Amino acid sequence: MTIGSVPLKYRIEIDDNRCMLCERCIENCPYGVFRRVGDKIVINSRNCTACHRCIAMCPRDAINLREHPVEYRSHPLWTVDARESIYNQARSGKIILAGMGNAIDYPIIFDRLVLDACQVTNPSIDPLREPMELRTYIGKKPPRLSIKKLPDGDIELLTKLTPNLQLETPIMIGHMSYGAISLNSHIALARAVTETGTFMGTGEGGLHQDIYPYQDRMIVQIASGRFGVDIDYLERGAAIEIKIGQGAKPGIGGHLPGEKVCADVSCTRMIPLGSDAISPAPHHDIYSIEDLKQLVRSLKEATEWKKPVFVKIAAVHNVAAIASGIARSSADAVVIDGFRGGTGAAPKVFRDNVGIPIEAAVASVDSKLREQGVRNEISIIASGGIRNSADVTKTIALGADAVYIGTAALVAMGCRVCGNCYRGLCPWGIATQREDLVKRLDPDTASEQVANLIKAWTLEISELMGAAGINSIESLRGNRERLRGYLLDEKMMEVLDVKPVGA
């Protein structure tokens, strides 16, 4: 015991004057913070993850939580996190695992970009009175139309359109697999996207049969482990996505612990019960861009060229060049996942240190594809740290066609971003497979909440567009003229191709 115990992360306190000993806190906490001894609730604060389940369920508001109740000697370099990571690894000799997105205090570019509005010289448009179009098509578009004039004066369109996804709002839900999250969460998300006219990703977890009724709204994923993939799976999805990388952990694979592989998960993923599901770092049939091109074509052949195929990459330094390679394959869309993207489990060192922010990645990919004259032919889907409708609007103005949200959709179902997803004990019934916990999430209520969030953001985007005098989302896309950088450095503004405020 040379290190001893580290200070508490959180301190839970119960106000005895308010507590009525109903024991809801005990029932609700899967981490074992509470137990009853006689007429008292006894607390073990060390087990607390700040998931807020007890606080949300306490009928008397008797529970209080404080973060960092015990101070270390403060030091600007040797932060609490730096010291505790060392204690942890000195004991274990292992890689530290972490959940959710990047937890380092990097500057947030979104918060340094401001939007425009009309005054006097052009009228703002009121979405309540005038049409406001957010419909978005994701997929390959022809570079130009070829028209033949017929002798009778009519015209014939020679160009054939390829299949696209038709979204009624530019917000989709990103790939979170069944396994990482519960079936009830998946059902809730699937119903929400069906109701709001958009799509969601399956993640690399296969497609559970309870999701079949919503399959027309599902983007089925092929990742390096190929879990749950067969021809039936490909044919059920509305689109297919090849996952090369993920913003939370670029360059490495995935690991679903065996404890989360229950009977249902094992069937859906087509792997043995209780076995760890390990996705390798690379796809072992993709060692270069031409291999990717072949896989895209194979998937298209297998599904008779009826489904759009997307390719998802993590936003890394060279993202623009990689995306332009992808644009030259038959892929219909490139998905770019920024370094703030969430995850069920990632090595902390990756989550916090690898990759670049989505704002810069979208801007550079859009610019590169335009420079090469192919931007119009492929869609860009952006994800990784999108928190509200303003972030969506700014992402589209920087050049994206649509966004994926992940964490935001989970938060709409109750998630408190405690970051312990990888432990499989999610008290909100989201990131868990434990039956009693999964039951806590009612798919009806949860789907309504997620649909509400998408609707609310869609309304806000309409208002922002109307204020900017734009009545169709095509005219917002890549319209960096309507953004200004506030206290961003000059080089950053060059990358984003935006002017500073006042210019």
Next chain:
Amino acid sequence: MCGIIGVIDRKMEKMDGSSIRSALSMMDERGSGEGSGYVAYGIYPEYADCYAIHVFFDNIHETKPRVDELLGNWGWVIYDEEIPTHPSKLRKSHTPWRYFFQPNPRLSPSSETPDEDIVRNLVMRINTANNGSLVFSSGKNMGVFKAAGWPEDVADFYGIQNYEGYIWLAHNRYPTNTPGWWGGAHPFNLLNWSVVHNGEITSYGTNRRYVESFGYTCTMYTDTEVVAYLVDILARKHGLSKELVVKALAPSFWDEIDLMEGHEHYLNRAIRMTYGSAMMNGPFAIIVADHQSITGFTDRIKLRPMVAAESGNCLYISSEEAAIRAMEPVLDKVWMPKAGEPVIGRLF
């Protein structure tokens, strides 16, 4: 706010510039005296096969030799002269010059339209170099005349009544997004396309990035310029008809497209999906001209006025009926086109 007017004589009978001068002056309420301009088609019959390159020079001695050399490298200057001007209330900040130029098509062997591509590239090159020369007109047998000033003063400066054309466009400017300078006045022109525009294009950033990916460069700090380039790409490069160009720039709403059937539905969906970045948003009324036609259209919810009229062989499009009646008091027909619906006047 700005005032626009256009007229085409569909039998190609020529009109001199005096009547459009008085029509444009009718709309002085819509301008601020900081920019006016005219364009006329059919004015240089003696050089009909040459590109009439109109240039503003800041300084004849320093900047003109560079343009002379560039044109000499890419073809032949058949004739050139200072554009005749007359004393008026204008402050002459540039010297307007015109070249009658024939490009050498052998210098652009890989192009299907070498003459036009050479001229387009020369315009982009001179204008992006930003060193005291600005090409503001580059079509055949047509020419733009514009400056910072009231319509009457600009007309008198160039002696607009001395030119005879069968198509005229004119513009009275109230600048909002860029200062009133000569290059910022309308019409904007590239090759045979000329554009006059009332409004503000809120999709400018998107449109600019779109035209730039085809090698065009926006140099005049104003949104109207991009319209000329969009039309050049869609009509000349992609071969779309005037109707389809308007469909791409001001498309039907999805709600309307959803109600269409069969071929019409497919075509409208294809146009929006393919040309989403070319679509223009914000309030506008625009008239585009080439040698065969004038096309007027507004934004999809008609946030700027546009009225059309016919009298004999002439078709008129303007911001105001009063301006049309200043040219022709007796009209056969006057109507207000619906939002997004084009008015196209073609030669008979």
